Ligand SMILES: Nc1nc2c(ncn2[C@@H]2O[C@H](COP(=O)(O)OP(=O)(O)OP(=O)(O)O)[C@@H](O)[C@H]2O)c(=O)[nH]1
């Protein structure tokens with residue numbers, strides 16, 4: 289791919305900072321710098337060795353006025369992030385210098401880069417594949433150490449290598465099938481079929497192992513949507529505050545204190561929790577509270593994990609039972625709170641109604657049991673994870689969907705073999721599986737999908 293326009297953007301976050309960086313990529317990069325930059329010895333950037341940070345000034349060529357004192361570096365194509373000529377100008381941080389310099393760069397031959405356009409060029413120019421490009425964004429947006437580490441592995445090509453290896457195996461099978469089609473008229477060669485079947489089952493197994501990491505992977509990348517529910521006054525907001533270790537939500541002994549959904553993020557041993565405290569669920573005539581209860585139910589439906597809080601000092605009520613009826617198909621942790629008070633709750637009845645759900649006893653006033661709850665959350669996330677050595681992790685839902693489609697096509701191929709269907713039927717399924725895997729690394733993706741993926745990037749990356 290070849291681009292004839294030169295792009296530029298501010299690469300650092302907006303606001304006051306030590307330095308700000310303007311990045312330029314494309315053919316006209318040096319030409320633009322010739323107009324705007326002079327080193328302290330009066331030299332152009334093209335006279336300096338590539339990759340050498342050079343001290344100098346940016347001037348406005350129209351007025352010959354100094355704009356800012358900078359350090360500039362030139363990186364020569366093709367050994368750069370985009371495989372094009374790149375210049376980075378380090379100026380003073382803050383809104384004025386970066387905006388002024390970017391303005392001049394745009395005026396003298398560059399155009400404003402779109403979101404993610406530098407990385408898009410890196411992909412289209414063949415420096416990285418699509419999964420690696422997506423990993424770049426994941427690195428930048430990672431909120432936990434674990435999320436960052438997995439993204440770094442993907443940027444280094446961990447996932448891509450595995451996908452490419454499996455694609456190659458499928459390609460070999462396809463070659464086998466095509467040769468057989470050419471030679472064997474109607475007669476299907478049994479040996480070839482057995483061999484195909486054997487290898488296909490192995491590939492199917494590999495895809496399955498990759499898919500098994502996807503649920504945990506998604507949580508590592510995106511966080512765990514967790515909602516705290518229960519009837520009023522059981523201690524939901526107290527629990528949010530305890531987990532955050534700060535007084536974020538208002539806590540009173542008046543039922544119906546929380547009326548809106550309060551969302552906070554926290555990091556529990558490397559897992560990002562998007563934690564929502566909600567209005568206690570009950571029948572109410574209060575208009576505001578009613579809306580709150582409705583919102584609670586909506587969030588409840590989208591949650592990855594539900595923390596259901598009961599009050600140990602009160603008997604089970606119809607409100608508790610109504611909520612319990614909603615929990616059956618959900619991932620749930622049941623909290624029996626206020627265990628410091630005399631027990632009135634019929635715990636065995638709760639156990640009978642919520643079979644197979646994990647139950648944890650807490651006292652938030654005495655600070656008992658919080659660690660057990662954190663343990664349970666971490667266990668829940670990692671329980672499903674297969675700890676196979678060197679197993680790569682699938683974190684991106686887009687990748688998961690393509691893997692699922694590939695596995696589905698392969699399965700159809702396998703069943704076609706078992707039914708001894710004609711080889712050209714079988715070939716279609718294998719070709720589909722191969723294509724779907726190619727969506728992950730970007731060998732087979734359309735322009736629309738690319739635009740969609742890169743539009744979620746930040747400007748300047
Ligand atoms: N004894 C005792 N009291 C608690 C405990 N946890 C919370 N409380 C008290 O229970 C009352 C209600 O707590 P909240 O956290 O506001 O309860 P909530 O579930 O958010 O209530 P709503 O927002 O009204 O739905 C407050 O007076 C808390 O101090 C506990 O473990 N033991």
Ligand SMILES: [Mg+2]
Pocket residue numbers: 524525526537538545546565566568
């Ligand atoms: Mg509350």
